[in-house]
Amino acid sequence: MILKAENIIFQYRKNGHKILSGLSISIESGEIVGLSGPSGSGKTTLCKVLAGYIKPDSGQVTLDGRPLHTYTGYCPVQMVWQHPELVVNPRLRMHQILNEAGDVDDYIIESLGIEKEWMSRYPIELSGGELQRFCIARALGRKTKFLIADEITAMFDLISQAQVWKFLKEEITRRNLGVLVVSHSEMILDSLCTRRIYIPEA
Amino acid sequence: MDKTPVLEVCNLSVSFTQYARGLRKRNLQVISDLSVKLYGNEIVAVAGASGSGKSLLAHAILGILPYNARMEGNIYYQGEPLTHERIEQLRGKEISLIPQNVSYLDPLMKTGKQVRNGINDRTAREKTRAILSHFGLDPEIENLYPFELSGGMARRVLISTAVMAESKVIIADEPTPGLHMSAAKQVMKHFREFANKGAAVLLITHDLELAVEVADRVVVFYGGLTIEEAKSSDFQDVSRLRHPYTKALWHAMPKNGFRAAEGINPYVNAKLTGCNFVNICSSAREQCSGYIPYRKMNGGFVRCIREARNDT
Numbered sequence: 001m002i003l004k005a006e007n008i009i010f011q012y013r014k015n016g017h018k019i020l021s022g023l024s025i026s027i028e029s030g031e032i033v034g035l036s037g038p039s040g041s042g043k044t045t046l047c048k049v050l051a052g053y054i055k056p057d058s059g060q061v062t063l064d065g066r067p068l069h070t071y072t073g074y075c076p077v078q079m080v081w082q083h084p085e086l087v088v089n090p091r092l093r094m095h096q097i098l099n100e101a102g103d104v105d106d107y108i109i110e111s112l113g114i115e116k117e118w119m120s121r122y123p124i125e126l127s128g129g130e131l132q133r134f135c136i137a138r139a140l141g142r143k144t145k146f147l148i149a150d151e152i153t154a155m156f157d158l159i160s161q162a163q164v165w166k167f168l169k170e171e172i173t174r175r176n177l178g179v180l181v182v183s184h185s186e187m188i189l190d191s192l193c194t195r196r197i198y199i200p201e202a
Numbered sequence: 203m204d205k206t207p208v209l210e211v212c213n214l215s216v217s218f219t220q221y222a223r224g225l226r227k228r229n230l231q232v233i234s235d236l237s238v239k240l241y242g243n244e245i246v247a248v249a250g251a252s253g254s255g256k257s258l259l260a261h262a263i264l265g266i267l268p269y270n271a272r273m274e275g276n277i278y279y280q281g282e283p284l285t286h287e288r289i290e291q292l293r294g295k296e297i298s299l300i301p302q303n304v305s306y307l308d309p310l311m312k313t314g315k316q317v318r319n320g321i322n323d324r325t326a327r328e329k330t331r332a333i334l335s336h337f338g339l340d341p342e343i344e345n346l347y348p349f350e351l352s353g354g355m356a357r358r359v360l361i362s363t364a365v366m367a368e369s370k371v372i373i374a375d376e377p378t379p380g381l382h383m384s385a386a387k388q389v390m391k392h393f394r395e396f397a398n399k400g401a402a403v404l405l406i407t408h409d410l411e412l413a414v415e416v417a418d419r420v421v422v423f424y425g426g427l428t429i430e431e432a433k434s435s436d437f438q439d440v441s442r443l444r445h446p447y448t449k450a451l452w453h454a455m456p457k458n459g460f461r462a463a464e465g466i467n468p469y470v471n472a473k474l475t476g477c478n479f480v481n482i483c484s485s486a487r488e489q490c491s492g493y494i495p496y497r498k499m500n501g502g503f504v505r506c507i508r509e510a511r512n513d514t
Contacts, residue, residue, distance in 0.1 A: 023355055032437055038382050041356020082353045082380060084304050100417065123266050125218055125230070129252025142306070151353065154379030157251045157304075157408045158454035184382050187456040 001064050003027045003077060003146050005180055008049055009060040010042075019045050019055070025197065027146065027178040032169075034193035035182045043182045044082060047150045050081035050180065074101065078139040079148040082182075084131035084155070088123045090177045094134055095119040097144075104135065106139050111167045112137050113160070128155035136164070140171065145176045153188070206281045208402045209240040209263070209297075209371055215277035215426075216258050216267065229272075233258055233426040236275075237496070238404070240371065245393055245403040247413035250423030257302055257405045258504075261373045263290040263404075264299050265413075279371075292321075294341065298369040302376040302406075304356040307348040314344025317362045333362045336392070338385055353380035361389055365396075370395065375406045390416040410437075410455055422448050425478065428496060431503040444504035446479040477506070 003026065010020040013158050019042040035045055048054045050061060052068050052075055061068045063076060081087045088097050098104055112133045123131060132155055139147060153161045169192065172179055183189055189196060226330040238316045240246050248256050259266050261276055265286050277284040308316055309449040331341060337358040348356060357380050357505055364372055378386040393403045407413050414437045415419060422430040422445065429445045436442040440452045455463045477494050480486040485508045496505045
């Protein structure tokens with residue numbers, strides 16, 4: 001499969017500057033594409049466009065030639081966000097949050113080091129790194145074909161970071177997922193990616 | 203150093219009360235025994251597995267633990283106990299927090315006003331402008347709401363709000379994720395200047411490489427326990443480090459090979475009795491399943507039986 005974004009233009013304010021001005025990107029299944037650039041250059045905005053969370057002012061996102069927004073049900077492009085605490089419902093317990101997008105396979109939960117005991121907790125009772133493990137698991141439903149990873153391991157300690165990426169890399173290869181990895185860490189991008197893209201300051 | 207610490211945390215423990223089923227309560231211990239001392243002119247880095255209680259330590263000091271949390275142990279500020287009434291007076295003035303969570307920004311207030319803390323005179327405006335540009339943020343962002351900021355910008359706005367107060371103690375909870383290298387370095391440089399003027403900085407971070415560069419001492423947490431206190435210079439040589447977990451952290455540092463240690467589960471709720479590293483430690487022995495004291499060693503501290511014995 002191929003995820004393509006063509007000539008994407010996007011601005012948050014009517015008369016503000018164009019945060020994305022005519023950007024194009026394509027990701028094939030099995031590819032891990034690294035994306036870097038200074039903060040404020042539009043990395044997260046591009047992620048949101050690719051995962052269908054925002055509609056670009058012009059240009060379109062297609063999956064296998066068909067516009068992404070015409071896919072109904074579970075979106076094959078799933079995004080993991082930079083700040084896990086902003087993308088969990090504070091009034092749900094963790095097991096409810098985990099299964100919001102359908103069941104998650106047990107081996108994923110286990111490999112990500114999610115403890116049974118955390119399932120009955122509320123988000124406020126978990127640390128940033130613990131929450132992020134749930135967010136990653138939630139995005140790895142069986143129908144996921146592309147994964148957009150926006151700075152997803154910045155809240156982990158070095159050991160957990162290495163462990164999580166080791167698991168994700170195996171999972172990506174096994175399921176032949178296409179992945180976009182946004183990171184400020186040269187080390188992560190260098191060791192993971194098959195291809196690199198750099199966005200300069202907008 | 204025999205002067206009194208600016209901030210001292212002794213044997214802190216934190217537990218959450220949960221309602222299991224109906225009205226039945228249960229207690230969930232998340233921090234068992236944390237101790238940290240912070241002196242003036244000093245940056246102390248706190249490293250450790252995520253979920254080891256780093257952020258809770260910050261929240262305990264600031265008195266902003268969630269309503270269902272219970273705290274035990276003592277916190278002293280300039281030699282006097284830091285009671286709840288006292289911290290309410292001091293926080294935001296003498297002690298300030300840079301929170302990890304970007305949702306601590308008020309979503310309904312423009313960025314500039316938040317940094318100025320609501321004060322709207324000329325000095326405050328000029329100072330805000332100066333601090334923001336110091337961290338590489340354009341004047342335009344003062345008119346944006348938090349949801350319009352990128353992750354790295356929001357992070358720098360949080361830092362600016364704390365810097366604005368010119369406190370005696372800054373507790374920085376993960377100030378650098380989402381920042382590109384040059385911005386992160388700028389923030390660290392600022393902390394150093396700040397400490398050199400007599401203040402104290404508690405730097406909670408995962409970025410050990412950056413921490414070792416700027417901090418004077420590094421305290422390592424694991425599963426709600428302090429397991430080691432080392433000088434930053436000890437990290438130049440792995441043999442000077444004391445605890446097996448710290449050594450594993452050292453090996454996971456990018457420049458030392460980015461190795462994921464086998465057999466280390468960062469999410470064990472460590473207990474005071476029994477060491478969690480018996481399986482990977484080459485010098486494990488019978489006593490390791492007993493009470494493990496936190497004691498002095500080679501100018502630092504460690505929670506280990508073996509190392510303490512070598513010391514005598």
